[in-house]
Amino acid sequence: MVLFVFVIMLLNAGAEIRHGRSLLAQVLGIPLLFTFLGLMLYFVQHMFPGAAEVRFGAFKHGTALDVGRALFTQYLLPFEVVSVLILIAILGAVVLAQKEME
């Protein structure tokens, strides 16, 4: 989020240009979005009627110890793959930003 604010500040693009939405968006898109939301709410309400209430501190085995243990045993390979992914992302961002220096 800080990155977003930084980019908005850096671009200094002025006010957003607003123009009217297309007819397709008004006629079809917005009602479809509300239908989507309503369907999701309906299914959520009807799939978990007897779900336990969420209480603070009721989940005893969700501490940092358990998360770390699962992360470094069962999910070790995804962890390493994700570390390589974020390294590639950093390299890509540096390469993209480098062009502005020249």
Added chain:
Amino acid sequence: MTGVPLSWYLILSAVLFTLGVAGFLLRRNVITVFMSIELMLNAVNLTFIAFSYQLKQVNGHIFSFFVMVVAAAEAAVGLAIILTVFKNRATLNIDDVSSMKN
């Protein structure tokens, strides 16, 4: 102290996700579209954590870690691309950046 039903978390997540979809489809500003993607990812994170609580497993926590890492990588690369596009074309409107469409 009374707890909060699990479905409320899922409903909040559904509302956030729908807001993200609406912003993604209806807005024409690149940065707004990007923030909508982040909003959708965070809605999915909230669902992961809620189900992790419900099932009393830490797998959801770990998946939300991975989602956060992917979101961070995506934000870094995407914002670098936005900076480069703004430098070359001086626009933030996604309709003006369509040279690959033809």
